[in-house]
Amino acid sequence: MSDPIFPAVALFDLDGTLLDSAPDMVATVNRMLAERGRAPLALDAVRPHVSKGARAMSGAAFPELSMEARDALVPEFLRVYAEELGKHGVLFDGIAAMLDALEAAGSRWGIVTNKPEYLARALMPLLGWDTRCAVLIGGDTLSERKPHPLPLQEAARRLDVAIDDCVYVGDDERDIQSARSAGMASIAALWGYRLDHDDPLAWQADVILERSTDLLDPAHWPQQAAR
Structure with a gap:
């Protein structure tokens, strides 16, 4: 039996999978709260909502508002977040070493996120x-976003590889839904951001990993996508 190897292409969600961006987003909502004379939120109160996007973050900061009122806060959230981008967040443990290991093994890697493309590129x-x-x-790169399969299909197309050559890693149910719909192998990242009622076992990922450092071992990756 051959030794386990990394996939030819590893695709990742960004927030909650590669990057602990919750501190950037907490800084954002706390600026919005301060402008309204309200007390700041603790990091733990906001962290579970990070992977759900700007609307969910606005809702966590202003739970008394209607859905329409929360939606109206999204442009302000994105404006403030662009100013806080990259100032407070850090990579999860082992991510830098894992990306080095992928490249050393001759694999390529990319990002498929629902974050607006201009923010991800920044x-x-x-x-x-x-x-x-x-x-x-990004979430606005194409006509569809996760959980639709198109973003993952387009990533594979741009890299000129087959879906079977790729593995997608994400911390949200939408990530795994997108991968399953695209026919792509997937890893559910349990170190990311989840609400209390989320059940990663129900997502039906090919692999579930507890720690970000687990990605360093190619044996933890789905081997049907290995080169």
Whole structure:
């Protein structure tokens, strides 16, 4: 039996999978609260909502507002967040070493996120990834976003690889739904952001990993996508 190897292409969600961006987003909502004379929120109160996007973050900060009123806060959230981007967040443990290991093994890696593309691209040079990330698909890059399969299908198309050559790693149910719909192998990242009622076992990912450092071992990756 051959030794386990990394997939030819590893695709990742961004927030909650590669990057602990919750501190940036907490700084954002706390600025919005301060402008309204309200007390700041603790990091733990906001962290579970991070992967759900700007609307969910606005809802966590202003739970008394209607859905329409929360939606109206999204442009303000994105404006303030752009100013806080990359100032407070850090990579999860082992992520930098894992990306080095992928590249050393001859694999390529990219990002498929529901974050607006302009914000995701702005992060790349801050993380030193602007020349390393082989493909980046944002939530507004295409006509569809996760959980639709199109973003993952387009990432594979741009890299000129088959779906079977890729593995997608994400911390949200939408990530795994997108991968399953695309026919792509997936890893559910339990170190990310989840609400209390989320059940990762129900997502039906090919692999579930508890720790970000688990990605360092190719034996933890689905081997049907290995080169």
